[in-house]
Amino acid sequence: MSPTPARDAPRRSVASRRVPLSRNAAASRISAYVYGNVLVLAALVPITTTRQYIGIAIVLGTALSTFLAHVFAESVSQSVRSARPLTGAERWVELRNSVPILSSASLPCLILLTAWLGWLEPRTAQVLAEVAILIRIGSTVFVVQRLQGRPAGTTTVFAAVGLALLASVVVVVKIALTH
Numbered sequence: 001m002s003p004t005p006a007r008d009a010p011r012r013s014v015a016s017r018r019v020p021l022s023r024n025a026a027a028s029r030i031s032a033y034v035y036g037n038v039l040v041l042a043a044l045v046p047i048t049t050t051r052q053y054i055g056i057a058i059v060l061g062t063a064l065s066t067f068l069a070h071v072f073a074e075s076v077s078q079s080v081r082s083a084r085p086l087t088g089a090e091r092w093v094e095l096r097n098s099v100p101i102l103s104s105a106s107l108p109c110l111i112l113l114t115a116w117l118g119w120l121e122p123r124t125a126q127v128l129a130e131v132a133i134l135i136r137i138g139s140t141v142f143v144v145q146r147l148q149g150r151p152a153g154t155t156t157v158f159a160a161v162g163l164a165l166l167a168s169v170v171v172v173v174k175i176a177l178t179h
Contacts, residue, residue: 026147028097032070034140034167036101039066040108041133042171049122054115059129063105071098107132138164 021029043062047055074094079086086094108129115125138160145152 023147025093025097028074029100030140030143030147032098033100033104034137035070036063036066036104037133037137038167038170039063039101040104041130041137041167042174044108044126044130044133045171046175047126049112049115049126051115051118051122054112054122054125056109056112056116059105059108059112063102067098067101070101071095074098104133104136107136134164134167137167 020026039062040059043058044055047058049055071094074097075086075091078090078094082090111120111125111129111132114120115122120128141156141160141163142152145156
């Protein structure tokens with residue numbers, strides 16, 4: 001299905017001088033955001049933390065390897081959609097749209113760093129990092145509501161909790177099948 005110009009045309013926000021994302025770009029970034037958060041959560045859950053080992057490298061490695069794989073896969077699929085090799089600018093767009101995968105690791109790594117510095121117990125830091133990721137995943141519902149021009153309400157909150165629970169199930173399945 002080809003995008004329609006009216007639906008995908010960038011709209012300027014009154015509060016911002018930046019040109020807002022098209023629906024396709026926004027959808028691509030939200031997909032990367034959710035995907036990155038779910039995989040970072042899946043990396044966090046099985047980590048056994050100690051004073052010497054808190055798992056920052058695993059979380060960063062998961063985010064970086066997922067980012068690279070996602071950029072590659074999205075670039076290949078975009079070249080199939082357009083039936084030609086991508087231009088440098090189009091490759092840059094795919095790279096930029098995948099950045100939310102990297103951002104998914106930033107907060108958990110900062111939280112885990114507090115354990116490395118001795119400010120928090122390692123297990124406490126790990127649980128806080130996991131909760132932070134679940135909140136990030138659930139908050140996606142609010143972003144989608146805003147992009148669709150719909151106000152957030154009680155059902156939005158329930159949808160956010162449901163999405164976080166669904167992400168937890170995905171993580172449990174991933175860990176059960178791969179660890």
